[in-house]
Amino acid sequence: MAVIKIENVVASTSLGGELDLQAIALALDGAEYEPEQFPGLIYRLKEPKTATLLFRSGKVVCTGAKSLEQVKTAISKVAKQIEAAGIVIKGEPKIEVQNIVASSDLGAKINLNAIAISLGLEKVEYEPEQFPGLVYRLDVPKVVVLLFGSGKLVCTGARKPEDVEAAVDKITEELKAAGLLK
Amino acid sequence: MAVIKIENVVASTSLGGELDLQAIALALDGAEYEPEQFPGLIYRLKEPKTATLLFRSGKVVCTGAKSLEQVKTAISKVAKQIEAAGIVIKGEPKIEVQNIVASSDLGAKINLNAIAISLGLEKVEYEPEQFPGLVYRLDVPKVVVLLFGSGKLVCTGARKPEDVEAAVDKITEELKAAGLLK
DNA sequence: CCGGTATTTAAATGGGTATTAAAATAGGTT
DNA sequence: AACCTATTTTAATACCCATTTAAATACCGG
Numbered sequence A, B: 001m002a003v004i005k006i007e008n009v010v011a012s013t014s015l016g017g018e019l020d021l022q023a024i025a026l027a028l029d030g031a032e033y034e035p036e037q038f039p040g041l042i043y044r045l046k047e048p049k050t051a052t053l054l055f056r057s058g059k060v061v062c063t064g065a066k067s068l069e070q071v072k073t074a075i076s077k078v079a080k081q082i083e084a085a086g087i088v089i090k091g092e093p094k095i096e097v098q099n100i101v102a103s104s105d106l107g108a109k110i111n112l113n114a115i116a117i118s119l120g121l122e123k124v125e126y127e128p129e130q131f132p133g134l135v136y137r138l139d140v141p142k143v144v145v146l147l148f149g150s151g152k153l154v155c156t157g158a159r160k161p162e163d164v165e166a167a168v169d170k171i172t173e174e175l176k177a178a179g180l181l182k
Numbered sequence C: 001c002c003g004g005t006a007t008t009t010a011a012a013t014g015g016g017t018a019t020t021a022a023a024a025t026a027g028g029t030t
Numbered sequence D: 001a002a003c004c005t006a007t008t009t010t011a012a013t014a015c016c017c018a019t020t021t022a023a024a025t026a027c028c029g030g
Helices: A021-027 A068-084 A112-119 A161-177 B021-027 B068-084 B112-119 B161-177
Strands: A005-014 A041-045 A050-054 A059-065 A096-105 A134-138 A143-147 A152-158 B005-014 B041-045 B050-054 B059-065 B096-105 B134-138 B143-147 B152-158
Touching: A005 A068, A021 A041, A021 A068, A041 A068, A050 A068, A059 A068, A096 A161, A112 A134, A134 A161, A143 A161, A152 A161, B005 B068, B021 B041, B021 B068, B041 B068, B050 B068, B059 B068, B096 B161, B112 B134, B134 B161, B143 B161, B152 B161
Parallel strands: none
Antiparallel strands: A005 A059, A005 A096, A041 A050, A050 A059, A096 A152, A134 A143, A143 A152, B005 B059, B005 B096, B041 B050, B050 B059, B096 B152, B134 B143, B143 B152
16 A cells, blocks of 8 residues: 655635735734735745635635644634734634645656556646656546656545545556556 | 616717817816827716717717616716816707617526527527627627526617517527527 | 746636627728 | 727626645756
8 A cells, every 4th residue: 555645735614704804914924915916815824834815705725734634723723813813703614625635656667658558648648848747637536646757646636535545546556457567 | 577687878979069178188087088099088977887988079979877867967967067167069969879788687597509509500609618608699689699508698789678678588489499498 | 956947736816808789080901 | 992990888707817735857047
């Protein structure tokens, strides 16, 4: 079984009501808010190391966490800091994981040109001049895997850690069956 | 019967004689006049929210009104302001509605691809890559209707509110007869 | 050798593109 | 002479861009 490392979890939620981003920008140290560049306010935490995007609607996006636990901690901290600044927010609704990015290693070098041909052109994109990785789109689980010649890979688009596990298992099986791995 | 909302009325008239647009540009606060960009002077009213175009010939175009009533009010206000600035104008001739833009809702989602085929290619244009709406040109009344997948529509080119009503009724009937609505 | 390019994913939200009709008029191109 | 551009307004909606995060790795310039 390949070791899988979750590298980034993107999640969204809502603080319940409208937010005065201008006021929050002044209250939170280090907050970045340039509405003509991007409508969201960007606020980074050192621990857990994350970047949270706050929107006028009260919707929130948290990126950079390594687990759902870190996402919860980060959003709680940000909410607490906003309230400490005297800005009222309602209780936070459920947090939805929108994307999980993970990395793994197949354990051996692989031939991307051979893989591109055997996996079929419909689900594979491989243009080494443009990007060194081979892009492989799986339907089940619905994720995208970037395969590299080193045997290392990146899985993105997953909503649950199990999706990553399933994708890596599936690819490992397919490559072994085609004699392209091991 | 579908609810129809008139969104924009474009009308034209004449103030009777030649106008010194340069002088009017100075007299009317907020007036925009850049002859090398466009020959007309642009003047906006907050109430009714409209944009009136004044030309050297004395011809006038009023856009943005939601009714013929608003068009009359807007043109009267503009004429009064010009006269208040000491610029003489003759009595205004009749106002002609040139275009009415309206929106409505068929009440249910529709399949634009199926509609494009059944209504016939001569009067229909549908290129979702270019624009999400289907363009349907009616001969009677002579208007153009933009149909969207949501069932909402935009009718433009009408000269009377009754044209909009007739067009929406006609389209509703055609789609129902073809089993593409309801 | 370091930083930046390239790619993929997802959410949030503004702004922009696209289309349609109509009038007015001054300029340019066939 | 007949078009075309310019501008104003307005709805509908799908797409684009903007930003944030992270990994993998080949290539670029300084």
